[in-house]
Amino acid sequence: xxxxxxxxxxxxxxxxxxxxxxxxxxxxxxxxxxxxxxxxxxxxxxxxxxxxxxxxxxxxxxxxxxxxxxxxxxxxxxxxxxxxxxxxxxxxxxxxxxxxxxxxxxxxxxxxxxxxxxxxxxxxxxxxxxxxxxxxxxxxxxxxxxxxxxxxxxxxxxxxxxxxxxxxxxxxxxxxxxxxxxxxxxxxxxxxxxxxxxxxxxxxxxxxxxxxxxxxxxxxxxxxxxxxxxxxxxxxxxxxxxxxxxxxxxxxxxxxxxxxxxxxxxxxxxxxxxxxxxxxxxxxxxxxxxxxxxxxxxxxxxxxxxxxxxxxxxxxxxxxxxxxxxxxxxxxxxxxxxxxxxxxxxxxxxxxxxxxxxxxxxxxxxxxxxxxxxxxxxxxxxxxxxxxxxxxxxxxxxxxxxxxxxxxxxxxxxxxxxxxxxxxxx
Amino acid sequence: xxxxxxxxxxxxxxxxxxxxxxxxxxxxxxxxxxxxxxxxxxxxxxxxxxxxxxxxxxxxxxxxxxxxxxxxxxxxxxxxxxxxxxxxxxxxxxxxxxxxxxxxxxxxxxxxxxxxxxxxxxxxxxxxxxxxxxxxxxxxxxxxxxxxxxxxxxxxxxxxxxxxxxxxxxxxxxxxxxxxxxxxxxxxxxxxxxxxxxxxxxxxxxxxxxxxxxxxxxxxxxxxxxxxxxxxxxxxxxxxxxxxxxxxxxxxxxxxxxxxxxxxxxxxxxxxxxxxxxxxxxxxxxxxxxxxxxxxxxxxxxxxxxxxxxxxxxxxxxxxxxxxxxxxxxxxxxxxxxxxxxxxxxxxxxxxxxxxxxxxxxxxxxxxxxxxxxxxxxxxxxxxxxxxxxxxxxxxxxxxxxxxxxxxxxxxxxxxxxxxxxxxxxxxxxxxxxxxxxxxxxxxxxx
Numbered sequence: 124x125x126x127x128x129x130x131x132x133x134x135x136x137x138x139x140x141x142x143x144x145x146x147x148x149x150x151x152x153x154x155x156x157x158x159x160x161x162x163x164x165x166x167x168x169x170x171x172x173x174x175x176x177x178x179x180x181x182x183x184x185x186x187x188x189x190x191x192x193x194x195x196x197x198x199x200x201x202x203x204x205x206x207x208x209x210x211x212x213x214x215x216x217x218x219x220x221x222x223x224x225x226x227x228x229x230x231x232x233x234x235x236x237x238x239x240x241x242x243x244x245x246x247x248x249x250x251x252x253x254x255x256x257x258x259x260x261x262x263x264x265x266x267x268x269x270x271x272x273x274x275x276x277x278x279x280x281x282x283x284x285x286x287x288x289x290x291x292x293x294x295x296x297x298x299x300x301x302x303x304x305x306x307x308x309x310x311x312x313x314x315x316x317x318x319x320x321x322x323x324x325x326x327x328x329x330x331x332x333x334x335x336x337x338x339x340x341x342x343x344x345x346x347x348x349x350x351x352x353x354x355x356x357x358x359x360x361x362x363x364x365x366x367x368x369x370x371x372x373x374x375x376x377x378x379x380x381x382x383x384x385x386x387x388x389x390x391x392x393x394x395x396x397x398x399x400x401x402x403x404x405x406x407x408x409x410x411x412x413x414x415x416x417x418x419x420x421x422x423x424x425x426x427x428x429x430x431x432x433x434x435x436x437x438x439x440x441x442x443x444x445x446x447x448x449x450x451x452x453x454x455x456x457x458x459x460x461x462x463x464x465x466x467x468x469x470x471x472x473x474x475x476x477x478x479x480x481x482x483x484x485x486x487x488x489x490x491x492x493x494x495x496x497x498x499x500x501x502x503x504x505x506x507x508x509x510x511x512x513x514x515x516x517x518x519x520x521x522x523x524x525x526x527x528x529x530x531x532x533x534x535x536x537x538x539x540x541x542x543x544x545x546x547x548x549x
Numbered sequence: 550x551x552x553x554x555x556x557x558x559x560x561x562x563x564x565x566x567x568x569x570x571x572x573x574x575x576x577x578x579x580x581x582x583x584x585x586x587x588x589x590x591x592x593x594x595x596x597x598x599x600x601x602x603x604x605x606x607x608x609x610x611x612x613x614x615x616x617x618x619x620x621x622x623x624x625x626x627x628x629x630x631x632x633x634x635x636x637x638x639x640x641x642x643x644x645x646x647x648x649x650x651x652x653x654x655x656x657x658x659x660x661x662x663x664x665x666x667x668x669x670x671x672x673x674x675x676x677x678x679x680x681x682x683x684x685x686x687x688x689x690x691x692x693x694x695x696x697x698x699x700x701x702x703x704x705x706x707x708x709x710x711x712x713x714x715x716x717x718x719x720x721x722x723x724x725x726x727x728x729x730x731x732x733x734x735x736x737x738x739x740x741x742x743x744x745x746x747x748x749x750x751x752x753x754x755x756x757x758x759x760x761x762x763x764x765x766x767x768x769x770x771x772x773x774x775x776x777x778x779x780x781x782x783x784x785x786x787x788x789x790x791x792x793x794x795x796x797x798x799x800x801x802x803x804x805x806x807x808x809x810x811x812x813x814x815x816x817x818x819x820x821x822x823x824x825x826x827x828x829x830x831x832x833x834x835x836x837x838x839x840x841x842x843x844x845x846x847x848x849x850x851x852x853x854x855x856x857x858x859x860x861x862x863x864x865x866x867x868x869x870x871x872x873x874x875x876x877x878x879x880x881x882x883x884x885x886x887x888x889x890x891x892x893x894x895x896x897x898x899x900x901x902x903x904x905x906x907x908x909x910x911x912x913x914x915x916x917x918x919x920x921x922x923x924x925x926x927x928x929x930x931x932x933x934x935x936x937x938x939x940x941x942x943x944x945x946x947x948x949x950x951x952x953x954x955x956x957x958x959x960x961x962x963x964x965x966x967x968x969x970x971x972x973x974x975x976x977x978x979x980x981x982x983x984x985x986x987x988x989x990x991x992x993x994x995x996x
Contacts, residue, residue, distance in 0.1 A: 184601050185886045186704050186721050187759050187773075424838045426822055428761065428771045485711060491767065494825050501833040502826040541708075543761065543773060545820075 190544035192423050196432075196536040198414060199528050204407035204512075207472050209286030209386035211518030216272060216387065217304075217359035218352045219264035221451070223444035224402060224522045225394035229359055232277060232292060233385040234347030235369035237325070240334055243378060245326045245371055252370040253300070253315040254379070255350075256363045257307055263520055264358030267448035271353040274300040276321050277346040286386035287468065288406065294349050304360050317369075321348065347384065361519060389520065399530040400437055404522045405454055405513035407471060415461070415492065416506040418538055419499045425542035432459070432490040434481065434511070435526045435534040454513040454521035457481035457488045461495060461509045472515050481511070492538070596669035596699040597656060598972050599936050599965065602888045602929055604755065604846070604880065605698030605726035607873065610634060610674055613650055613956030613982025617944020618899025619921020620869045625789065626803035626857035627865040627903060629946075629954050630984045631687075631735075633676050634853070635805045636745025637789035639687040639735030644952050644986035646678040655977040661967050669699055673980070685737045689747070697726040698755060716764040725755030727848070729783065745787040752780040753814060753846070755883075773822040773835070777882060779846065781814035801859045803867075809851035811874075816846050816882050844881025849874040855897075863903045871895040875928040889930040897923035897942075905948055917946025919958075932969040939963045944980075952986035 208214075218228035235253075253274075264270075278293040299322075302315045324345060331337035352359075364385035371378040389406055396402075403409055413432075422430070434457065445451065459479040464470040470477070479495070481488035490511075498504040513523055526534035600606040612632040615622040622634030630648055631638040650673035658665050674693035681688055700723055707716045733747025754777070761771040789805040819842075820835045836842050855869025873893040899921020904914040920943045927936040944958035962976040 184598070184702060184721075186702065186719055188706060188719075189708050189717060189761070191708065191710075426771075426773055426820075426835050426838065429768050431767075487711065489767075493769075494827065497824045498826045501824050501831065502828075504827065541768065543759070543771065545759070545773070545775070 187543050187545040189428070190425070190542050192425070192540040192542065193532075194418060194421060194538040194540065195532065196413060196418065196528055196538065199401075199536060200412040201401070201409045202412050202510075204410050204468050204471060205287045205289045206407045206468050206515075207285070207287055208388060208406075208518075209281075209283035210384070211387075211515075212363065212365070213258065213261070213361040213518035214364055214385055214387040215263075215359050215361055215389065215518065215520050216350050216352060217264065217270045218354075218356050219359050220357060221264075221444075221522070222446070223440065223524060224404070225392035227359065227389055227391045227520070228352060229387050229389045229520070230292075230352070231350040231362060231364075231385070231387045232281065232286075232347055233350070233364055233367070233382050234277075234345070235325075236380045236383040237329055237337065237341045238380070239338065243329075243371075245329045246373065249371055249373045251317040251322055251325065252372055253317055253348075254368045254370050255302075255313045255315055256366045257304060257311055257313060258361045258363065259307070259311050261361050261452055261519060262358050262450065263361075263452050265446075265449050266358065268357050269303050269305040270356035270358050270360060271303045272301060272350045272356070273298050273353060274302075274315060274317065275349050275351060276319075277349050280346055281384075281386065283384040283386045286388075288388055290386070290388065292349065292388065294351065299348060304358075312367075314370075315350075317348070321345075359520060387518075397440075397524070399527050399534075400440075401525045401527045402522065403513055403525060404520070405515050406520060407468065407512055410467075410471070411511040413509045413511065415495065415509045416499065419496045419506055422496065422500075422538075422540060423542070425540070425544065427493070427496070427540045427542040429491065429539075429541040430493045430496050431539050432481070432492050432511075432536070433539055434488045434490075434536050435530070436483070436486045436488070437524045437526060437534075438486040441524050452516075452519050452521045454483075454523055455516060456483050456514050457490070457511055457523075458514055459490050459492075459509055459511050462507050464508075467510065471510070471512050596654065596667065596671075596697070597964065597974060597976075598658065598667075598700060598702075599927075599929055599931075599974075600698040600700055601702070601723060601886065602931075603696075603878070603885050603890065604753065604883055605696035607893070607928060608673075608694040608697045608726070610693050610695075612648065612984070613944065613958050613980050614901075614917070614919065614946060614954075616960070616980055616982075617921075617942055617946070617956060617958035618867070618901050618919035619897040619923040619940065619942040620855060620857075620867045620899050621853060621871055621895065621897055623787075623805040623807055623853045623855040623869045623871070624803040624857040624867050625805065626791075626801055626859045626867060627862060627901065629948065629952060629986075630956075630982075631678055631689075633674055633689070633691050633693055633731075634787075635789055635807050636689065636733045636735050636747040636785065636787040637743040637805060638787070639678060639689045639733065639745055640737040640743040641684055641735070642678050642680045642687040643683050645680065646676070646952075646984060646986045648674070648676045648678070648982065648984040650674055650980055650982035652978060652980040657975045657977075658972050659967065660970055660972050667700075671697065671699065673982075681734075686734065688732065688734050691729070691731040691733075691747075691749075693729055693731070695727040695729055695751070698723045710765070710767075713765070715768065717768070718762050720760045720762075721757070722759075723755065723757045725753075725777075727751060727753045733785075735787070741790050741792055743789045743791075745789075746784070747787070748782065748784045750780055751783040751812065751814060751848070752778075753816060754778050769825065771822065773820065775818060775820050777816050777818045779814045779816035781812055783810065783812040783848070785809040785851075797860065799861055801865075803857040803859075804855070806854040807852065811850045811877065812848055814846045814848070815843060816880070817843050818882050841881065846880045846882070847878060849877040863906050864900065866898075866900040868898045869896070873928060878928075887931065890928060891926070891930045891935065893928040894926040895923060897921060899923075899942060901946075903946075915947075917948060917956075919944040919946065927964075931971060934966050934969050934971055936965050936971075938965075938976075952984075954984045954986075956980075956982040956984070958982070 215229035216231035220226045276295040299319045300315050300317045328341045364382045368379040462477040479490050481490040499506045610633050611622040612630045622632040625638050654669040656667045676691045678689045702721045704719045729749040729751050731747050731749035735745035737743045756776050758774040787807040792802045824833045851873045853871035857867030859865035875890040876892050878890045902918045923940045925938040929936040940962040942960050947955040958980040960978040964974040967973045
C-alpha cells in the first residue's frame with residue numbers, strides 16, 4: 124500500500140477581503156462538511172463491498188519455471204577400506220553362499236570377563252556355559268536351514284576397539300564347544316557349553332586370590348574364543364555380545380559374567396565383475412570415490428534450487444538372485460562423506476560429521492548435494508574428497524548392486540539439477 | 550494527505566472543516582486496510598494484468614478534473630488546475646499551487662473459463678506550481694509516474710521427479726516503472742498564446758521477485774529478485790492558445806498541443822537470490838548468469854492535441870487526442886513476454902457543468918459535474934489481439950470560493966478481451982485529486 128506524505132506550506136499573509144471570504148466560507152462550509160461526510164461514507168461502503176470471487180488463470184504471462192538438467196558422472200573411482208569390526212552392536216557369525224555377491228563366511232571372536240575381585244570361587248562341580256544372544260529375525264541367508272558352529276580358542280592377542288577386517292586371528296585346533304542355532308530358546312539365547320583346556324585355564328585363573336595376578340594372567344595367557352561356522356551352514360546370524368553372558372553354573376546358583384571384548388571378521392569370495400554394475404558392501408570392500416568438485420564446475424549456469432546425486436540400484440537382479448527361503452538384510456541407505464579424513468574407516472563407520480544421507484526410494488539412492496555445491500560456487504569453499512558407501516548398520520552385513528557409469532543413461536550415476544529457468548535468462 | 554488539508558485553510562476554515570477532514574481521513578486511512586484484505590489470497594492481484602508487459606502500463610498524468618470528463622489536460626477551458634499535461638498552462642498561474650492525486654482501481658477480470666478480482670491503491674502525481682510573474686511566467690516542479698507495473702501472480706505448476714509429482718507455487722511480484730522528476734516553466738507570449746518547456750530526469754526502477762515453494766520437503770523455498778534501474782534526461786514541450794469571444798460574447802476556445810521527445814536510457818539489472826551454505830543463509834549475486842547486465846531502453850515519441858470550447862463560464866466541452874509511438878520502444882533487458890508493442894492512440898471527449906459559478910442555492914449547485922468518454926487503443930498486441938480500453942468518465946468537483954479544489958473522478962473501463970484466452974478487465978477507478986492554491990506574493994496595499 125502506498126501513501127503520499129508531503130507538506131505544503133502556504134503563505135499565511137492575507138488581505139482583509141480574503142479574510143472576509145474565509146469567514147463567509149466558515150458559514151457555508153457547514154453544509155459542505157455534511158456533503159463530504161456523506162460522500163466519504165458512500166465511498167467507504169463502495170470499497171467495503173468488494174470481495175473475492177474465483178481466480179483467473181493467466182497462462183499467457185510467461186513466468187519462470189523449474190527446469191531439470193542431468194549431468195552424468197563419468198568418472199568413479201573404487202577404493203578399498205579396511206573396516207573396524209570390533210565391539211559393534213551386532214556381530215556376524217555364519218556363512219552363506221550368496222548367488223549374487225559370492226560366498227561370505229564370518230567368525231565371531233569374544234572374550235568373557237573374569238571376576239575382578241576374589242569374592243567368588245569356581246568349585247569343581249561347577250561348569251561354564253556361554254549364553255549367546257542371537258537376533259531372531261535378522262538372518263542373512265537360508266531361513267529354512269540351520270547353522271552349526273564350533274568354538275575354538277584364539278591363539279593371539281587382539282583388541283576389539285581397534286579390530287579391523289585385516290586383523291589376523293589364529294585359532295587353536297582344540298574344539299572347546301559347539302552349537303546349532305536351531306537350539307535358540309524363546310528369549311533368543313543359545314546356550315553353549317564351554318570345556319576343554321579353556322575350562323581348565325579359566326577355572327584356574329578365576330580362583331587366583333590375588334587380583335593383580337589373576338587379571339594379568341588372564342590378559343596375557345588367554346585371548347578369548349572364536350565361534351566358527353561349520354561348512355554345512357548356509358546362513359549368517361547376528362549376535363549381541365553386549366547382552367550375552369558367560370554363565371558359571373553351580374548346583375543351586377548361577378553366576379554370570381559379561382563379555383570384555385568382541386569382534387568379527389568376514390571372508391568374502393571374490394566374484395567375477397558384472398558388466399555395468401558395481402557390487403558394494405557395507406564392509407567397504409569397495410567404496411565409491413567421486414570428484415564432485417569437477418562436477419560442480421560443469422554445472423549449467425543457472426540458479427539451481429536443488430542438486431541431487433542419484434545412484435540406481437539393480438533391484439531386479441538383487442531380488443531375483445535368491446532362492447526360496449533365502450534373504451538378505453536391507454541396507455537402510457547409502458552415505459556420502461565429504462572432506463579430508465585421516466581415518467576413512469572411522470569416518471565411514473562411526474562419524475556423524477560431514478555426512479550426507481542417501482535415502483533409498485524406489486530402487487535409487489538420492490543425495491542432496493545442494494549445500495555442498497552452493498558452498499563451492501557461492502562461498503569459495505571447494506568440495507573436497509567425496510566417498511559413497513552403504514550404511515554400516517551397526518554390524519549387520521548388507522550389500523547392494525548399483526548401476527555403474529557404463530550403464531544406460533537412465534540408470535547411470537548422475538547429478539540432477541533443478542533450477543529456476545527465468546524469463547530473463549532465456 | 551492530512552498535511553495538505555490542514556494547511557489548506559486559514560484557521561477559521563480549518564475549524565469549520567473538522568467534520569470533513571475527519572470523514573476524508575477515515576476514507577483515506579481505511580482504503581489500504583480494506584485493499585490488503587482483498588488482495589490477501591488472490592491468485593492474481595494488484596493492478597492490471599497487462600502491466601506485466603514491458604516496463605508497465607502507461608499511467609495517466611491528467612488532473613482529476615480532466616480525468617473526470619475523459620480528456621487528458623492538453624487543453625484548459627474553465628479549469629481551475631493547470632495540471633501537468635501541458636507545460637504551456639503553467640504560465641497562467643496566479644496562485645502558488647500544490648496538487649496531488651491518488652487512485653483506487655478495483656478490477657474484475659475474467660477469461661473464458663473463470664473470473665476474479667484484483668485491486669490497486671496507487672499514488673499519483675505531485676506538482677508544485679509557482680508564479681514567477683503572475684499569469685505570465687510560472688515554474689512547475691513535478692514528480693509523477695510514467696509507467697507502472699504493480700501485480701502479483703501466483704502460479705501453480707508441477708514437475709515429475711522419478712514418478713512423483715512435485716507441485717510448486719511460484720509467486721511473481723513485479724513492482725515499479727518509469728518516473729519523472731521535472732522542473733519546467735510556462736511562458737505567456739501574448740494574451741492568446743503560451744508555451745512551455747519541461748526538462749526532467751526520468752528514472753526507472755523495477756523489482757521483479759519470484760518466490761517458489763514446493764510440495765515436497767526435499768525442495769526448500771527459493772526466492773530470487775531481479776532489479777532494474779536507470780536514469781536519463783528527457784524533455785517535453787507544450788503550446789496552448791486561448792481565444793475569447795469567438796462565436797459570441799464571453800465564449801472561449803482553448804487549444805493545446807504537447808510533444809514528448811523520445812529519449813534513451815541505459816538500464817542496469819542485478820539478479821540476487823538466497824542460498825544455503827555451510828554457515829547459514831547468504832544473499833548471492835547471480836548477475837553473472839544474466840545474458841547481459843546493462844542495456845539500452847528507448848522511449849517513444851509522444852504527442853497530443855486538443856480543443857475545448859466553453860460557450861460561457863458554466864459549461865465547457867473538449868475533445869483531445871494523444872498518440873504514443875510505442876512501436877519505436879525498445880529495451881535490451883526487459884522482454885515483452887511475447888507481446889508486441891503497438892502505437893497507442895487515445896481519444897477523449899467530455900463536458901463539464903459548473904453550476905456553482907452562478908449564484909444560486911441548493912445542494913446540487915455546489916459541485917462541478919463532469920462526464921465523458923475515452924478510447925484507448927492500447928500499446929500492446931498480445932497473441933494478435935489489441936488490448937484496448939474504453940472508459941466512461943464522470944466526476945464531481947468540490948470547490949470553494951478560494952482557488953483550492955478537490956476533484957473526485959469515477960471511471961468505469963473495459964480493457965482487453967477474452968479472445969485467445971486473454972483476460973478482459975472491467976475496471977472501477979476512483980480518483981481523488983487535491984489542489985491547494987494560495988496567493989504566494991502579496992503586494993502591500995498603498996495606505
